[in-house]
Amino acid sequence: MAIESPKIMGYGTSPKRKEDPRFLHGKGTYVDDIKLPGMLHMDIVRSPYAHAKITNINIEPALETPGVLAVITGKDLDAAGLAWMPTLMSDTQMVLPVEKVVYQSQEVAAVIATDRYTAADGVMAVEVDYEPLPAVVDPFKALEKDSPLVRPDKGKDTNHIWHWEAGDKDATDKVFADADIVVEEDLYIPRIHVASIETCGCVASYDAVNGKLTIWMTTQAPHAIRTVFSLVSGIPEHKIRVISPDIGGGFGGKVPVYPGYVIAVVASLKTGRPVKWIEDRSENLQADSFARDYHITAQLAADKDGRIRGMKVKTLADHGAADAAANPSKFPAGLFSICTGSYDLEAAHVEVDAVYTTKPPGGVAYRCSFRVTEAVHTIERMVDRLAVELDRDPADLRYQNFIPKENFPYKSPTGWEYDSGDYKQALDVALERIGYEDLRKEQAEKRARGELMGIGISTFTEIVGAGPSNTFDILGIKMFDSAEIRIHPTGSAIVRIGVQTQGQGHETTFAQIVAEELGLPVDNITVEHGDTDTAPYGLGTYASRSTPTAGAATAVAARKIREKAKHIAAHLLECNPDDLEWKDYKFSVKGVPDRSKTMQEIAFAAYTNHPQGMEAGLEAVNYYDPPNLTFPFGAYVCVVDIDPGTGVVKIRRFVAIDDCGTVINPMIVEGQIHGGLTMGMAPSLFEEIPYDENGNNMAGTFMDYLLPTSLETPNWETGNTVTPSPHHPFGAKGVGESPTVGAPPAIVNAVVDALSHLGVKHVDIPMTPWKIHKLITDAQATTA
């Protein structure tokens, strides 16, 4: 590959990120950098209550504040038919309430003023009278008959939202009936928040003269947003332009539409001026969509010799006040049914019930590939749980039950077809790297001295790249993705894609795809995205789907160009196209390598000397509909030490071996893994949004929502194996979420392993010092 033309920088090379100079020089353009003439500022009045009737809103004192131009309430929106909006999960959510609020910090009214400070003063001046209603906090109690209703507007007499199942119930019951042993555990995956460093916001600018609405917006999916806005507002789609500028982290939290976006648009329509809305940190943490919040009961059935045979999972999903997940519409629980993981089971049955509570809406996929974090946590914990029960080494039990590599493509008991995998190899590499045998010896010695040390393994299977359009859509829009490539006469190129980077490095990796496929230097390729007026239609970036979908589209479009280029080369070399071969990034006559044409020469000819009868130019478009998802995987091993005096868990070592098939840019992949591992550690040890019995958010600022920093982060040791995807044009799988998905159970397994001799069988995350300390003291109390 690419040896004599290092400047091409194709697959497997690590050019520096093209986007970094702009970020490192402070020249990025984030939404808050957008400043338009005459721009107004919006700030939002929010509810102090989780559940309350609104008896009166007095906007007069706010309107009397100098500089305040307008105050928008639910009544104003109701008159325009905009008091409610659809969520991406086809639920409905209040934009501004008319009757009652259903979560703390819910938007109640918006103040539009000449500057940000005046808007904040206006917010303080709005007087809202509330009549508190009982909060619905516990999702189990929410299902009881006498529970107050969160959403009477739904016309049902229950807070239950939906029930969903996967797998074969009868077959699973049968396996359970004749298995030797069944282990069961309750797992809670708590509510957490993406906490991207850039909060959400927009600048909405309606130009009354040409009737065009432009919205600069922190969104991971600009095209889908444009379509939804058009359908909801009635503004023709060509009169709406959504621009997603540089995004300071999305992680799934910037897929949904938040009330603030809609209100800002209404405010611009109303005032005829651009309106900027930027959330502050507390608003972001308290009101924007959360993730996880799954109450899981899982069972594994196995034989005495360790063969895992079946799995049953029942889950209660706390969706808050609206199901505002951004899952594919046929998958209300996302891809949770991947929960049989890397193991060859006979049968499995998964059930999820969703419920409304008086908490912020959501269920967004926070770097979790649509609920795969919850699925992986379940299976990886349960395998360890079984290992303890059978007194087996957890690595050994995994080896026994892995799907063998010869069995791919593998049909899982819940209906997925895994494309490729070599789980044994990944675990071999990981155990070797960490020195597993020696660690077990060290652990035994430490245990004898009363010291607490544990080793945890996670051998996870991911499922990313939604998706085949026959099964995957969001609000009816199929989940293909797109690329458009145009080669300029001098051999440089512009690539426009339907996905949207939030830090993943698309501007570099997508240029590398074109570089590799067309033999053009990566530096001469510009990648653009995020502007719906120029980029091809796409569903956006989340769920690790960019490389599997738009990356594939880019390769396919490039190959179309290469095909045309071949004919031009034949014309230039005066030979038959069939006599040409593509080798070393150029077309040469088979057997006569000296007679060749580079893509740069061909590009020039495409505009100056193309064959008679052929269209001029060199460009192509592809809308790629993947035949299947891709199934990245990995083997993680974590070593922890626990301080019995304080309960503090310290990650001593963490080895992460990932397999995402063909790697485009190893440096960027490693960066993704580092970030993802840190985001996997975060909820394992630090992050949670708890609510008190009145529905008050107990972690609404960064003082209590404990985002880890570099100082809490261990030294990640990364490595990889390569098992290409057989159906992806160049064998790649997604990778951005593997580490977030795979890391938590490795850490939990290590902690449980450190405490298992005390009788500890499970710990829910976050494993805070006080929780661990209590487990230790309780265990000492029972043995004493």
Next chain:
Amino acid sequence: MIPGKFEYHVPADVGQAAALLRHYDGEAKILAGGQSLIPMMRFRLAQPEHLIDLSKVPGLSYIEERDGHLAIGALTTESELEHNATIRDRYPILKDATDVIADPLVRNLATVGGNIAHADPANDHPAVLLALRADVVATGVDGHRVIPIDEFFLDTFVTGLEPDEILTEIRIPTAKSGTGSAYLKLERKVGDYAIGAVAVSMVVRDGVIAEAGVAMTNVSPYPVRAVQTEAALVGRPATAATFAAAAETASQECEPSGDNRGPEEYKRAVIRTLAERAFSLAAERAN
């Protein structure tokens, strides 16, 4: 998170600053590093009408040993303390503390004067200065006065400073020979306030603890010395058994309340662990 309206004053010297305080009579607040005050203003938990910024007042930032004490100017930043050789070599407890206060960015701005003037039981310097038996110099329009640290912290966020007084200096008695000190803190993450922390300074003579100062962080309504724990140390041999028993006393003497950092029993256990470790570290340093 936008503060309410306020007027901003930049006095040129301490005299002007004190005069402004007197003039605005309770409506003004001193702004030092702003790392406690500005967050409170942004949350509108504090809404002072006037801010008197000390940052242009010269001569309030220094670390000097003189007249039997270590004098620290009120505007000395945490990072200045952290990187000072005298502190590192001779007052390890202060180095222990500054290392774990907030994060490096906050430490570049936060001042030691602000840290105690704020009288937040969660702040780390109060316990350290209590353990060290420091004095505080207050300056008003009419001159200076010295307040012993034991009389400085009156309640949560309430100090012995008069409304028109400015804290200008902190005086720490020069360490006697045989002194060892330590500050151990447990936090949920870097930048967090303490789950609990223990400050100790002791003089060990011939293997016996001759003097001891102990105070704790974030486990009482306001910073106070742990007199029972001190009594459990003084006059006893500097041994593991003494430290374990005194640590037990500390865990009973503190008054934590349950919150996001953990329930009360856990905090008592943390104090026991930290106290035992801090006492033996201090004794080790005394040699």
